[in-house]
């Protein structure tokens with residue numbers, strides 16, 4: 001049989017029909033599972049017989065989601081979690097111990113930075129932050145006890161891109177696990193494992209659900225790496241609910257189609273913004289003027305749905321434009337069918353010091369839009385001063 005393609009896998013993979021022959025995956029809303037006999041229970045607990053025991057360990061609806069996402073990322077396996085943050089936390093707790101060190105990109109989701117600086121660091125684990133695109137800085141930060149590289153590419157909101165293959169070469173040489181947060185791209189646009197990464201982490205809350213309805217996370221990679229992470233999740237409990245898994249299975253079926261449309265709207269929006277009098281600068285990877293346009297093309301199959309731009313008049317100008325919109329949702333969330341607009345300097349990046357913000361290029365006039373799936377003319381009309 002020929003290898004099935006992404007769109008087919010997204011619709012067909014992972015669902016194991018029950019004896020009811022249901023066409024679409026059922027929701028198994030049950031906390032536990034029963035056994036035919038005491039002997040069978042003993043065998044299940046001893047792992048001598050496969051099968052479900054309790055939903056904190058396994059659940060058929062969650063399994064269907066995990067298997068489908070694993071296939072889409074080209075991974076041996078996948079583990080689902082209750083949120084993106086619990087996926088990142090479980091990964092780090094399983095891979096690191098007291099005395100270890102990790103290197104992380106400075107340009108990551110705000111709560112990820114807080115997790116590393118305020119929580120992970122409490123366990124005598126060293127964290128070095130580096131500029132995402134400075135490959136030499138990653139290499140120079142490696143110590144004998146470095147166990148993990150963690151990054152997001154492209155970064156949000158400016159869309160900086162690091163060459164994943166180059167970082168994979170460094171991590172392999174030093175026995176470091178390279179973990180890529182693939183939220184902004186999804187497997188429809190970028191498959192980090194094929195580029196040499198060891199783990200892919202998701203907040204499925206964003207594009208995988210795609211309609212802003214539930215929180216979820218996932219980690220995909222080799223069986224070997226996932227074993228310890230799975231044990232951490234089963235033991236500490238940030239399991240995905242069967243109901244949310246069912247929503248996400250639906251999300252995966254339209255992921256490729258939606259991502260294509262997010263890219264199309266974002267690209268049209270970026271090109272429209274470039275022409276506008278009130279705009280100073282547009283940051284969109286699809287524009288040839290973006291400094292990382294070429295490296296993005298070498299590892300992504302699309303430029304994504306996030307567009308950032310600087311308006312004239314600093315913070316006042318940015319607030320005026322945001323407050324003037326009637327349709328766009330003023331919220332920091334992204335990856336929704338609805339377009340969202342936010343002012344990073346006072347929301348997602350508000351906790352950074354002025355100096356850190358300047359370093360990451362988040363100035364007061366910067367606005368971020370997550371392009372949704374509405375008509376592009378309606379989106380641009382809403383932004384006209």
Ligand SMILES: *Cc1c(COP(=O)(O)O)cnc(C)c1O
Pocket residue numbers: 083084085086109111112152181183184202203204205206215216217
């Ligand atoms: C939202 C987000 C997370 C955190 O996910 P939650 O589902 O909100 O816990 C992590 N990384 C990125 C890039 C995100 O956008």
